[in-house]
Amino acid sequence: MTTGTTKVGGRVGIVGTGHRARGFSWVCYTLELVEGSTSTSSLIGADTNLKANLYTTAVSERKDTSQIVALCDLNTERMAVHNRMLKDLGMPEAKTYLAADFAKMLAEEKLDVLVVTTVDATHDLYIVPAVEAGIRVLTEKPMTTDVAKCQRILNAVKETNGSVQVLFNYRYNPVHWKVEEVIASGKIGNVKSVHFEWLLDTVHGADYFRRWHRYKDRSGGLMVHKSSHHFDLVNFWINAKPKEVFGMGQLAFYGDKNGKKSGWARDYYRARGSEAASTDPFAIHLEDEPSLKALYADAEELDGYHRDMNVFADDITIEDDMSVLVRYNTGATMTYHLTAYSPWEGYRVMFNGDQGRLELEVVESSKRTPVPKGGAADGITHGEKELPNSGNTHITVQSLWGDRENIPFETGVGGHGGGDEAMLDQIFGPRPGHEASKTAVERLSANEIDGALAMAVGLAANESFKTGNLVKIDELLGVTL
Numbered sequence: 001m002t003t004g005t006t007k008v009g010g011r012v013g014i015v016g017t018g019h020r021a022r023g024f025s026w027v028c029y030t031l032e033l034v035e036g037s038t039s040t041s042s043l044i045g046a047d048t049n050l051k052a053n054l055y056t057t058a059v060s061e062r063k064d065t066s067q068i069v070a071l072c073d074l075n076t077e078r079m080a081v082h083n084r085m086l087k088d089l090g091m092p093e094a095k096t097y098l099a100a101d102f103a104k105m106l107a108e109e110k111l112d113v114l115v116v117t118t119v120d121a122t123h124d125l126y127i128v129p130a131v132e133a134g135i136r137v138l139t140e141k142p143m144t145t146d147v148a149k150c151q152r153i154l155n156a157v158k159e160t161n162g163s164v165q166v167l168f169n170y171r172y173n174p175v176h177w178k179v180e181e182v183i184a185s186g187k188i189g190n191v192k193s194v195h196f197e198w199l200l201d202t203v204h205g206a207d208y209f210r211r212w213h214r215y216k217d218r219s220g221g222l223m224v225h226k227s228s229h230h231f232d233l234v235n236f237w238i239n240a241k242p243k244e245v246f247g248m249g250q251l252a253f254y255g256d257k258n259g260k261k262s263g264w265a266r267d268y269y270r271a272r273g274s275e276a277a278s279t280d281p282f283a284i285h286l287e288d289e290p291s292l293k294a295l296y297a298d299a300e301e302l303d304g305y306h307r308d309m310n311v312f313a314d315d316i317t318i319e320d321d322m323s324v325l326v327r328y329n330t331g332a333t334m335t336y337h338l339t340a341y342s343p344w345e346g347y348r349v350m351f352n353g354d355q356g357r358l359e360l361e362v363v364e365s366s367k368r369t370p371v372p373k374g375g376a377a378d379g380i381t382h383g384e385k386e387l388p389n390s391g392n393t394h395i396t397v398q399s400l401w402g403d404r405e406n407i408p409f410e411t412g413v414g415g416h417g418g419g420d421e422a423m424l425d426q427i428f429g430p431r432p433g434h435e436a437s438k439t440a441v442e443r444l445s446a447n448e449i450d451g452a453l454a455m456a457v458g459l460a461a462n463e464s465f466k467t468g469n470l471v472k473i474d475e476l477l478g479v480t481l
Helices: 048-061 075-087 099-109 120-132 147-160 174-184 225-239 258-263 290-297 415-428 448-467 473-477
Strands: 012-018 066-072 095-097 113-116 135-139 164-167 191-201 244-248 319-329 334-341 345-353 356-365 395-399 404-406
Touching: 012 048, 012 099, 048 066, 048 075, 048 415, 066 075, 066 099, 066 120, 075 095, 075 164, 075 225, 075 290, 075 334, 075 448, 095 099, 095 120, 099 120, 120 147, 147 448, 147 473, 164 448, 174 225, 174 395, 225 319, 225 334, 225 345, 244 448, 244 473, 319 448, 334 415, 448 473
Parallel strands: 012 066, 012 113, 066 095, 113 135, 135 164, 191 334
Antiparallel strands: 191 345, 244 319, 319 334, 345 356, 356 395, 395 404
């Protein structure tokens, strides 16, 4: 079967934020149904940022069914960047709306699909009105960042019978399809425990500490913003719901005190214009990468957002080293660890079943080298393309009393191991002249319940970090999902 069921198209809107340190700016795109198309949709994205680029390009490549017709943001320069992108792709420019006119945009544009890619803490502000207006919503993960906002979204969907899809692109990675397929086949029996280690390197991991994600009130911390990807994968792989969580987390590497102790700290606020940053291997130089320059360096005077802050500053409120223990409704348990300052990037997952063991190892990048100021910064932002020094991927299964065997699998091309393109095929249909990605796996599309369960593990972990207690997810959310 193909990777999805109901395709979307038509009038697409993207609402987004201009990612600034002390405030928000909003961007929205709207897509117009092309004559003759049988479905309508609208997308809303959280900002005209690099993530929004993915959807701008994807929709434009499928212009037979959809067209971006509107943008909404406080930052007019970022909207202009996306309109130039549309023009370069042979598409008409989209109508632009200021943030205060978001409701007006919903009323005027008659959206079919809204794509939300704003600062995580603001997702509910766009999801709920869109659902109430009968618009299908596609939202970046995490679905939101706290219990009250999660309940607001769940209630809106229930009351309106609306549609929210959380864009967990890692589900669509062909390697991850194969893991789910093998486990579902019963080859290792009933899963009893999972061990999951994810390593972010000193380029990708550091990037969360340069931008607004470093403030927990905006991102929920890496447990919510990043690890919701991983928690969703485990829910998906073992077809289970998390029930109890215990965790320990700390800011162990980044931040002012840690940087001074390790000797990595440099004395500057942000990299642009700083001599100290020119020799800092952890700095990012916006003007060396065209898309970063256009979206951030050239637009920052309009909203004050600095995309290149010092990772060893004293105002960081998220953790970079986290350990979590989870129990599921099936009785299975998971031990999970996230490190955001590793020399290499990738992950290892082990599943222990009553008939055997499955192991997955993915080396996304075996090492990273610093990009000096004035150097070629292409690929410095994660997810746009395969990482440099990419390593190998292995899936092995060993039955009890048996030999270890290598499991063959397909590999994807592009961001997130091919997950981005497969996800876009599922949502919008394949690009003209291309076949949709195919898999025997069902359940690839994640709804609002899946989004809530993934973020709930992170929220429970954050609560456990604070209290030192085991946290029951049903009690935390106030509802049984």
